[in-house]
Amino acid sequence: xxxxxxxxxxxxxxxxxxxxxxxxxxxxxxxxxxxxxxxxxxxxxxxxxxxxxxxxxxxxxxxxxxxxxxxxxxxxxxxxxxxxxxxxxxxxxxxxxxxxxxxxxxxxxxxxxxxxxxxxxxxxxxxxxxxxxxxxxxxxxxxxxxxxxxxxxxxxxxxxxxxxxxxxxxxxxxxxxxxxxxxxxxxxxxxxxxxxxxxxxxxxxxxxxxxxxxxxxxxxxxxxxxxxxxxxxxxxxxxxxxxxxxxxxxxxxxxxxxxxxxxxxxxxxxxxxxxxxxxxxxxxxxxxxxxxxxxxxxxxxxxxxxxxxxxxxxxxxxxxxxxxxxxxxxxxxxxxxxxxxxxxxxxxxxxxxxxxxxxxxxxxxxxxxxxxxxxxxxxxxxxxxxxxxxxxxxxxxxxxxxxxxxxxxxxxxxxxxxxxxxxxxxxxxxxxxxxxxxxxxxxxxxxxxxxxxxxxxxxxxxxxxxxxxxxxxxxxxxxxxxxxxxxxxxxxxxxxxxxxxxxxxxxxxxxxxxxxxxxxxxxxxxxxxxxxxxxxxxxxxxxxxxxxxxxxxxxxxxxxxxxxxxxxxxxxxxxxxxxxxxxxxxxxxxxxxxxxxxxxxxxxxxxxxxxxxxxxxxxxxxxxxxxxxxxxx
Numbered sequence: 001x002x003x004x005x006x007x008x009x010x011x012x013x014x015x016x017x018x019x020x021x022x023x024x025x026x027x028x029x030x031x032x033x034x035x036x037x038x039x040x041x042x043x044x045x046x047x048x049x050x051x052x053x054x055x056x057x058x059x060x061x062x063x064x065x066x067x068x069x070x071x072x073x074x075x076x077x078x079x080x081x082x083x084x085x086x087x088x089x090x091x092x093x094x095x096x097x098x099x100x101x102x103x104x105x106x107x108x109x110x111x112x113x114x115x116x117x118x119x120x121x122x123x124x125x126x127x128x129x130x131x132x133x134x135x136x137x138x139x140x141x142x143x144x145x146x147x148x149x150x151x152x153x154x155x156x157x158x159x160x161x162x163x164x165x166x167x168x169x170x171x172x173x174x175x176x177x178x179x180x181x182x183x184x185x186x187x188x189x190x191x192x193x194x195x196x197x198x199x200x201x202x203x204x205x206x207x208x209x210x211x212x213x214x215x216x217x218x219x220x221x222x223x224x225x226x227x228x229x230x231x232x233x234x235x236x237x238x239x240x241x242x243x244x245x246x247x248x249x250x251x252x253x254x255x256x257x258x259x260x261x262x263x264x265x266x267x268x269x270x271x272x273x274x275x276x277x278x279x280x281x282x283x284x285x286x287x288x289x290x291x292x293x294x295x296x297x298x299x300x301x302x303x304x305x306x307x308x309x310x311x312x313x314x315x316x317x318x319x320x321x322x323x324x325x326x327x328x329x330x331x332x333x334x335x336x337x338x339x340x341x342x343x344x345x346x347x348x349x350x351x352x353x354x355x356x357x358x359x360x361x362x363x364x365x366x367x368x369x370x371x372x373x374x375x376x377x378x379x380x381x382x383x384x385x386x387x388x389x390x391x392x393x394x395x396x397x398x399x400x401x402x403x404x405x406x407x408x409x410x411x412x413x414x415x416x417x418x419x420x421x422x423x424x425x426x427x428x429x430x431x432x433x434x435x436x437x438x439x440x441x442x443x444x445x446x447x448x449x450x451x452x453x454x455x456x457x458x459x460x461x462x463x464x465x466x467x468x469x470x471x472x473x474x475x476x477x478x479x480x481x482x483x484x485x486x487x488x489x490x491x492x493x494x495x496x497x498x499x500x501x502x503x504x505x506x507x508x509x510x511x512x513x514x515x516x517x518x519x520x521x522x523x524x525x526x527x528x529x530x531x532x533x534x535x536x537x538x539x540x541x542x543x544x545x546x547x548x549x550x551x552x553x554x555x556x557x558x559x560x561x562x563x564x565x566x567x568x569x570x571x572x573x574x575x576x577x578x579x580x581x582x583x584x585x586x587x588x589x590x591x592x593x594x595x596x597x598x599x600x601x602x603x604x605x606x607x608x609x610x611x612x613x614x615x616x617x618x619x620x621x622x623x624x625x626x627x628x629x630x631x632x633x
């Protein structure tokens with residue numbers, strides 16, 4: 001279960017690394033939150049969890065990791081990279097570039113707890129109910145829930161929102177594809193009906209749906225023009241969340257202001273949260289310029305994704321005199337696969353031996369030393385960082401039982417050999433790796449003629465374009481390029497803007513890109529979107545590699561319909577192992593912490609949430625005493 005409203009708040013770049021606070025099957029039986037029965041004699045639940053009871057009782061007052069007395073006020077300035085021309089979240093990632101923080105204008109039916117794994121509590125909805133077979137779920141809206149214009153939030157809004165995302169957003173269309181119907185059953189209750197029973201994750205997935213105001217989207221703007229949910233817009237949207245858009249300069253900056261009379265300010269899940277009066281996102285085209293803006297005190301908080309920048313860019317006086325604080329927060333909430341992703345829709349990458357050869361040509365150890373100051377470790381799993389889920393050694397016990405029926409449909413090495421990446425780092429190892437790469441390429445039907453790798457039958461040269469939207473990756477690709485060229489490949493490196501890049505991905509018009517797939521501590525339905533056959537040709541899907549493998553489809557279903565936690569872990573390991581041995585990608589690197597830099601103007605709770613990374617800005621606040629000591633430019 002990999003997509004939540006809170007993940008979307010973190011922006012597209014961080015979303016690629018974002019923690020997914022979801023589990024898969026096994027929604028627990030919890031103490032009902034309310035004495036009255038739901039329809040059909042079912043019980044209302046104030047919280048939903050997978051594999052385990054919820055931590056907080058029905059009458060809880062706040063999360064343990066917040067400061068209920070946190071002061072409200074102050075401004076925090078954050079960095080956004082690129083540009084924006086859109087406030088319509090329904091078509092974000094499809095049309096235009098969405099503005100930073102806009103998701104905070106809206107709310108979902110439920111919201112996650114940051115000190116529990118895959119547990120959600122009611123936000124717009126006060127309770128949920130579902131039958132034992134998970135064939136549907138009913139959500140009951142809070143009677144006080146309202147839009148910023150004072151109109152009540154209704155089941156019609158919920159139904160409208162589901163339809164809008166399913167119709168106009170490719171990723172959410174797939175994510176909610178198993179919801180076949182949403183229907184109003186009372187003035188405050190809406191039922192989601194699923195396409196089959198047994199998918200235990202679906203009740204929570206629909207709880208993550210961001211709700212839009214039907215009456216606003218079906219109305220007209222200030223010029224009398226009818227609004228279009230399928231189009232980009234820079235009209236300030238109506239929402240129900242803790243913030244609204246205050247002002248913006250298109251493509252350059254957007255400021256959100258706290259809604260002082262927010263209807264849910266005293267709802268338990270919001271107490272101690274959303275403490276800043278204003279959130280400002282300043283846009284930069286170049287990350288290097290963004291760092292300089294931070295150093296010049298034009299930005300308050302920065303999350304640093306570059307190992308080079310972390311090692312070299314933060315030695316300036318404000319760090320020395322502790323006006324700027326550098327801090328790393330552990331990532332306990334997710335795993336990740338980040339990799340060079342070849343496009344299997346192109347014939348030259350169809351053979352797994354070719355893809356394995358690409359891995360032998362990647363000298364991670366030397367790149368880590370030269371470019372990353374030795375900070376990273378090589379990714380060895382599609383769930384790297386989530387140790388319980390990573391396939392290690394040889395399959396045993398339940399995992400082996402899951403894999404046995406697939407003998408002959410998966411690589412033989414799945415049963416005989418523990419997966420490892422090639423290891424370089426010195427001239428002898430590099431030469432040996434390149435020799436093995438050439439051997440694999442020869443087996444796959446390629447040979448070197450006049451120092452050029454060509455198809456043995458057609459004579460067509462083997463060429464690769466390494467494509468990226470991030471200038472920071474250009475130096476990595478340029479470091480990879482000589483090794484590929486030593487194999488006789490013709491290699492070009494190209495960096496394009498975000499909109500061009502998105503269009504090329506949607507058209508599957510690329511050779512190799514960098515892909516990143518965040519993985520929750522309990523994977524689920526999102527695996528279909530990542531690796532499933534149906535998603536391989538769906539524009540905008542996360543299956544950018546183009547995997548079409550019946551055995552993997554079967555393992556994905558086994559993950560989704562696991563019967564308990566042990567079954568889920570075993571099925572996930574089996575899926576991981578089969579993905580690895582098909583050599584679909586060239587794994588890159590991982591770092592188990594989030595690097596942050598901040599001007600020391602902010603306070604935070606003494607007890608930080610286990611699964612919330614930094615928790616910024618959600619549970620932090622403006623500290624006037626600290627700010628007085630750190631003069632703002």
